[in-house]
Amino acid sequence: MMNQPFYLKDKDQSLTALTPTRLAIHVPCTILEAQDEYHRLYHLYFKDQQFLAAKKVSRSRRRSYTEKAFTQGIVFLCPHPLADELIAAESTVTNQSFTALLKKVEHDPLQTVEIFSCFDGLIKEEKLFKVLRDHYYTYKRDGKFKKAAIVYDRIRSIYPDHEWAQSIRSEKIDPASDQRTLWEARNLKEGFSVQHQLAAAEEEYRASPSPGTFKTLLEFTSVHYSPVQQQMLYDRLLADGYDEPARNAFKEYIRNHHPVEAIHLLAQYPFTLRASDVRDLRALLHDQDNLRSLSFETLCSKLAPLLADYPEEMNEMILAAIKYVPDHDVNTLLHHLTPLTNLPVYDLIKQLADIAEDPEQQAAAGELYEKIGFYPEAIDCYTYEMELHPESREPVERLSRTYLAAGQAEEAKAYQDLLKTMVS
Numbered sequence: 001m002m003n004q005p006f007y008l009k010d011k012d013q014s015l016t017a018l019t020p021t022r023l024a025i026h027v028p029c030t031i032l033e034a035q036d037e038y039h040r041l042y043h044l045y046f047k048d049q050q051f052l053a054a055k056k057v058s059r060s061r062r063r064s065y066t067e068k069a070f071t072q073g074i075v076f077l078c079p080h081p082l083a084d085e086l087i088a089a090e091s092t093v094t095n096q097s098f099t100a101l102l103k104k105v106e107h108d109p110l111q112t113v114e115i116f117s118c119f120d121g122l123i124k125e126e127k128l129f130k131v132l133r134d135h136y137y138t139y140k141r142d143g144k145f146k147k148a149a150i151v152y153d154r155i156r157s158i159y160p161d162h163e164w165a166q167s168i169r170s171e172k173i174d175p176a177s178d179q180r181t182l183w184e185a186r187n188l189k190e191g192f193s194v195q196h197q198l199a200a201a202e203e204e205y206r207a208s209p210s211p212g213t214f215k216t217l218l219e220f221t222s223v224h225y226s227p228v229q230q231q232m233l234y235d236r237l238l239a240d241g242y243d244e245p246a247r248n249a250f251k252e253y254i255r256n257h258h259p260v261e262a263i264h265l266l267a268q269y270p271f272t273l274r275a276s277d278v279r280d281l282r283a284l285l286h287d288q289d290n291l292r293s294l295s296f297e298t299l300c301s302k303l304a305p306l307l308a309d310y311p312e313e314m315n316e317m318i319l320a321a322i323k324y325v326p327d328h329d330v331n332t333l334l335h336h337l338t339p340l341t342n343l344p345v346y347d348l349i350k351q352l353a354d355i356a357e358d359p360e361q362q363a364a365a366g367e368l369y370e371k372i373g374f375y376p377e378a379i380d381c382y383t384y385e386m387e388l389h390p391e392s393r394e395p396v397e398r399l400s401r402t403y404l405a406a407g408q409a410e411e412a413k414a415y416q417d418l419l420k421t422m423v424s
Contacts, residue, residue, distance in 0.1 A: 003079045004089030006034075008042065008054055011095065018042055023083045025199040026073035027192075029118040031066060032086055044093070046086050047115055049195060054095045055122050064121030065158075074199040080236065081221075081229035082195055098123055102131070109135040110147055117154040129159060194224050202233070206242070214244035243271040250277065259284050260293045267294070267302040281306060282313065291321045300336045315343045323373025330356055348372070359384070366398060375406035393422055 005017045018034035021041075029052070032044040043066060045052040060067040076082065087093060098119060105112045113135050120128060132155045139148035156165045201220045205213040221230050234245035246269040253262035263284055273281065284290050285303065294303070299321055307314045318340065325333065330353045337346045352368040355361040366381030379402050386395035400415035 006087045006089060007092040008044075009092055009094045011097065015092070016042075020078035020080075020083050020087075022070070023076045023078060023080055023086075024069040024073045025076075025082065025196060026065075026069035027196070028114040029065070029069070030086070030195070031069050032083060033070075044087070045118060048193060049086060051086070051093050052115060053098060053101050053119075054093070057122075061121035065118040066121050069118075074203045076199070076202070077236070079232060081225050081233050082199060084229060084232075085195065109138055110150065113151045113154055117158060120158045125159070129155070129162070129164075132158075133164065194220075198224060205244075206237075206240075209242055209244060211244065214248065218248065238269045245269075246271045247274075247277065250280070254280050259287065259290050263290055263294060263303070266306075267298045270302055270306065273306055278307065278309075282310065285317045288320065291317065292324045294321070296321060296325045296333070297336045301339055304340055311343060314340070315345050318343065318345045319372065328374050328377055362388075363395070363398075366402075370398075370402055370405070375402055378402050379406075391422075393419060396422065 003019055005019045008016045008018055010016070016036050018036055020032055020034045022033040024031045024033070028047055030046045030049075032046065034042050034044065036042070041057050042054055043057050044054040057066075060070065098116075102112065102116070105115060113132055116123070116128060116131055132151060136148055136151040136155065139145070139151060152165075152168060155162070159165050198220050201213075201217045205217045221233060225233065234249065237245045246265060249265055250262050250271075253259070253265060262280070266281065271277075281303070285307075291299070300318070304314050304318065318337070322333065322345075330349060333349050334346075334353050337343075337349055340346055348368060348371070352365060352372075355365050355368075358365070362381040362384045366378045366385070369375070369378035369381060379399060382395045382398045382402060386392070386399065389395060396415050396419050400412045400419065403409075403415065404412035
């Protein structure tokens with residue numbers, strides 16, 4: 001997964017390339033953390049997926065909204081599909097000052113309060129306090145007491161020790177109508193965005209991985225993510241050690257008749273196999289084309305251990321796969337077979353490694369090479385035996401048989417003809 005940069009244009013028209021690092025989903029604002037080429041951090045604030053403002057930061061102020069978003073919100077490492085929904089790779093966003101932002105939203109006092117309460121760690125206390133308090137009094141004068149209560153609650157959460165906050169009495173907010181309260185309880189009723197619901201579904205799966213929670217996540221992502229975004233999410237989950245995305249993809253590959261992809265997925269992201277998965281894997285590995293698509297090392301180290309309950313079957317598969325190994329060095333084979341020392345094929349290769357260079361045991365070495373389908377090496381052994389014992393028919397018979405097995409019919413016939421001239 002590549003983490004692609006985007007560009008932040010400042011008021012002086014300068015461009016800064018930023019690479020996303022973390023995403024904090026919270027209410028009312030979502031924060032995208034990114035870094036420049038010098039590893040300096042920037043926080044970009046969004047509401048309803050609309051960019052608000054960006055600020056270069058060193059650290060989050062204690063008890064600020066930003067700290068709360070990154071400690072109590074849903075935080076994802078980037079790359080992540082939800083980050084892509086906010087800013088596409090290689091795109092440019094234009095920054096604006098908080099003063100300019102205030103002018104844009106001041107027509108909606110409650111919106112202003114919700115947005116600017118997220119900047120408590122970035123705006124001077126007296127300036128932010130004045131903006132929020134003015135809106136409180138506006139609502140009180142207009143008789144909008146519930147909205148005034150919401151504003152007061154925001155002020156009190158930011159400045160709990162402020163003399164003004166302690167001196168004011170306000171009616172309590174109905175928790176069922178306050179989105180911040182509902183979000184903190186992950187009570188996602190009506191009114192929450194798709195982004196929040198996707199984040200909550202992923203958080204739930206990560207906290208309690210199961211077929212059920214993954215199904216819920218899958219239902220959301222299949223509707224709201226593109227195939228590329230879905231794959232990005234699954235790659236992240238797989239890298240973090242979650243099984244269900246791999247199991248789901250494995251079953252999809254089987255269902256859609258993509259056996260090679262299924263095998264390679266399992267090799268890359270092994271997961272705990274259920275009975276049906278074991279049956280599927282056994283069927284896949286009985287197919288010679290599927291075996292040929294795998295490296296021998298992968299077969300021995302990643303897939304064979306998954307079929308530990310079927311040693312005889314696995315032994316046959318390993319024997320069948322050896323002939324496709326491009327490197328015929330027996331010591332390399334033996335090294336790859338280290339996880340499978342309990343199988344007869346390991347003993348066979350160990351025996352071959354012990355005698356392969358012994359001039360007095362070339363006939364036996366040739367038989368073992370022939371057994372694993374290494375026909376050129378078997379032919380070399382039998383040729384040596386024939387030169388050592390020119391009157392013996394046995395090396396000639398073996399050469400004829402091995403050439404025939406190797407698909408070299410003319411050479412096999414030549415040795416058959418030679419046999420006819422030899423005295424029994």
